[in-house]
Amino acid sequence: MAYQQKHEGQSRIPRNVGNRVIDFRSDADKASWLDAASSLDSLRVGIQGVARRFLRERDPELRTRAIHRFVRDSIRYEQDYRVSTGQRGEEFADAETIIRRGYDDCDGKSRVFVAIMRAAEKALPLGAYARIRPVFAVDHPLQFVHVQGEVLFPGSRRIATADDEGWVIAELILKGCELGQNPDSVPRGPRGERVLA
Numbered sequence: 001m002a003y004q005q006k007h008e009g010q011s012r013i014p015r016n017v018g019n020r021v022i023d024f025r026s027d028a029d030k031a032s033w034l035d036a037a038s039s040l041d042s043l044r045v046g047i048q049g050v051a052r053r054f055l056r057e058r059d060p061e062l063r064t065r066a067i068h069r070f071v072r073d074s075i076r077y078e079q080d081y082r083v084s085t086g087q088r089g090e091e092f093a094d095a096e097t098i099i100r101r102g103y104d105d106c107d108g109k110s111r112v113f114v115a116i117m118r119a120a121e122k123a124l125p126l127g128a129y130a131r132i133r134p135v136f137a138v139d140h141p142l143q144f145v146h147v148q149g150e151v152l153f154p155g156s157r158r159i160a161t162a163d164d165e166g167w168v169i170a171e172l173i174l175k176g177c178e179l180g181q182n183p184d185s186v187p188r189g190p191r192g193e194r195v196l197a
Contacts, residue, residue, distance in 0.1 A: 022092060031134040034111055034147065038132065041095035041115035042122065050099060051119035060126035060153035067120065068149075068170050068179045071113040076103040077173040077196040106147045109172040113149040128153040133169065148172065151179070173197055 024030040041047050054070075057063040075098060080091055095115040098104045104112070110132055117130035133150035149170030157166040159180040168180040175195040177186045189195050 027134060031132055031147070034107055035114065035132040037092070038095070038111050038114035038130075039118060041111065042118035044094070044096055044115075046096040046099070047115050048119045048123065051116050051123055054116070054120050055124045058124075058126065060128040061155055063120065063126060064117065064128055064130075064151050064153055064170075065179050067113065067116050068151075068172070071109055071116065072172050072174075072177070072197050074102070075099065075109050075112060075172075077109065078103040078105060080105045080107070106173050110147045110149045110170075113170055113172055117149075117151065126153065130170070133167075156180075 022030075022033070024033065042051075051067075054063050054066050057066055092111075093101075093104065093108060095108075095112045098108045098112050114130045114132055117128060121128055121130075129152045131150050133148045135146035135148060149172060150167045151170055152165065152167050156162050156168050159168050161180050161182055162168050169183070170179055171177040171181065171183045171186075173196055174183055174186045175197040177183055177197075187195070
């Protein structure tokens, strides 16, 4: 009991959380938290088990592409309910829960992708790195609008969309969007709408 009182309220989750809902102080805080949460998820037995499925592939690009397709196609995109209703704060689930239930928003899909990538790299290092990539609105550069994954591996600089350091975008919510593909080049639906995975 003394231990519980001494450490009450001290956790890795910010204090402004209620029932798995977090209201971040800034968009940078949200991106940093998601990246750290992916690292913690990569240590979970369930995520390590999923990562083992991809360890037979010894080419870092092919393994990364396989993990990308798995997350893009196996986890359905569903917008966060709170965001869709205009409420403040967001709901989050850990990577194992997201895989088990089979859906989440861009935050969750990116979190799962980065967690599996990190777990696979720990189990069989190939020099592949993954991180959370926050996306900001073009016309309002301080407005955080989307989350993607981003990867770096031996040879990634040769991908046309890689940045100067070789980081490649891993878009996870657009149907058929391949690793490194510019999301704006993905075919749209009959009314010009984005086709979500």
